[in-house]
Amino acid sequence: MKIFQCGHCNHSIFFENYTCDNCGHLSGFRDQDRKMLTFNPINDSLFSDRENIEYKYCKNKEYDVCNWILEKNDPEDYCHACQLNRTIPNLSDLENFEKWRNLEIAKHRLVYQLQKIGLQLPSKLRNNEGLCFDFVAQQNNFNLMTGHANGVITILIKEADSVQREQMRKQFLEPYRTLVGHLRHEVGHYFWDRLINTNEQILSEFRAIFGNEQRNYADALELYYNEGAPEDWQTSFISKYATSHPWEDWAETWAHYLHIMDMVETAYFFGVNVKPINKLKKMKAKVSFDPYAIENFDTIIQTCIPLSFAVNSINRAMGVPDVYPFVITEAVVDKLKFIHRLLLPKRN
Ligand SMILES: [Zn+2]
Ligand SMILES: [Zn+2]
Ligand SMILES: [Zn+2]
Numbered sequence: 001m002k003i004f005q006c007g008h009c010n011h012s013i014f015f016e017n018y019t020c021d022n023c024g025h026l027s028g029f030r031d032q033d034r035k036m037l038t039f040n041p042i043n044d045s046l047f048s049d050r051e052n053i054e055y056k057y058c059k060n061k062e063y064d065v066c067n068w069i070l071e072k073n074d075p076e077d078y079c080h081a082c083q084l085n086r087t088i089p090n091l092s093d094l095e096n097f098e099k100w101r102n103l104e105i106a107k108h109r110l111v112y113q114l115q116k117i118g119l120q121l122p123s124k125l126r127n128n129e130g131l132c133f134d135f136v137a138q139q140n141n142f143n144l145m146t147g148h149a150n151g152v153i154t155i156l157i158k159e160a161d162s163v164q165r166e167q168m169r170k171q172f173l174e175p176y177r178t179l180v181g182h183l184r185h186e187v188g189h190y191f192w193d194r195l196i197n198t199n200e201q202i203l204s205e206f207r208a209i210f211g212n213e214q215r216n217y218a219d220a221l222e223l224y225y226n227e228g229a230p231e232d233w234q235t236s237f238i239s240k241y242a243t244s245h246p247w248e249d250w251a252e253t254w255a256h257y258l259h260i261m262d263m264v265e266t267a268y269f270f271g272v273n274v275k276p277i278n279k280l281k282k283m284k285a286k287v288s289f290d291p292y293a294i295e296n297f298d299t300i301i302q303t304c305i306p307l308s309f310a311v312n313s314i315n316r317a318m319g320v321p322d323v324y325p326f327v328i329t330e331a332v333v334d335k336l337k338f339i340h341r342l343l344l345p346k347r348n
Helices: 059-063 097-115 164-169 179-196 200-210 217-227 246-271 296-315 330-347
Strands: 026-032 035-037 046-048 053-057 068-069 086-087 132-136 145-149 153-156
Touching: 026 053, 026 068, 035 046, 059 097, 097 132, 097 179, 097 246, 132 164, 145 179, 179 200, 179 246, 200 246, 200 330, 246 296, 246 330, 296 330
Parallel strands: 086 132, 132 153
Antiparallel strands: 026 035, 046 053, 053 068, 145 153
8 A cells, every 4th residue: 555644744644544643634535546635623624725625524434434535515425435335333332343443444445455456346235236345243143154245245243353363263274364355355256246257258268277166166165164175285276265166266366466466565655675685586676666557467476575575574573473474376376467467457
């Protein structure tokens, strides 16, 4: 993600902030051009002197879960990200506030990225081809699971509880489990329906790379949960779960594509230059480009590997898990390239 800055004092501002920590001016994110705007805090109005336009916050600011802005005369109450919410957690349970906040942080970052790629995100609440989110508690309904079906992304809110999520991560022997990871994975299924399943040519290219998705899905998952991944899974797949079915391989690889693009974009905005003192082979990277503007995916991957090696090492210095605990093999790179080729024309 890019770096945001206060328009009043030039101090850096995080994507989620409502105010500048340095000067106290109000801030809000305008998604049309991905800019953080700064407003005078004296009166409560969000009036932009520079543009002579008055804005309002998305209605979800009431709950401290959204700092996106709309023009004051916009008939909508909610921003483009919050218009995608179909079900939010039950707020009579106070513990759900924090979980919802965590979910919204991840969801807003997801929407930022998909918009940057140039993907359309109509809300399913108005357009049946669209997308929506159900953030729900499982309670006694154990059939309710995190997943995607026909444009509805369901996320169990227990995933937003870091203790429970870590328990699940260990139970499923996963190296990485995060909210943004879940969202990136599930939205991958949605875009499979939109981008692959709608085009014969693309579908046949998909099958050549990921395998035939007509294989019975329920049987494939049952087999995976009974027998696990094949021993040599790492040569062709980004994760064990990706081996279960071509749809899951797609969604896992799609999520990694979004992980990689966001890491490299962030490094670009920080001007990160990885140049190890002891001249390690292939471990130099100067992130001098915005990955979303680059045609050749090899350039991106050759940057991402030294970058994640450096950041993983910094994390280890602090005793926290690796930021990117995965190995990207040639076969996985080919899958990532297919996604990159598919998405490039979306960028205008
Ligand atoms: Zn400021
Ligand atoms: Zn919003
Ligand atoms: Zn999936």
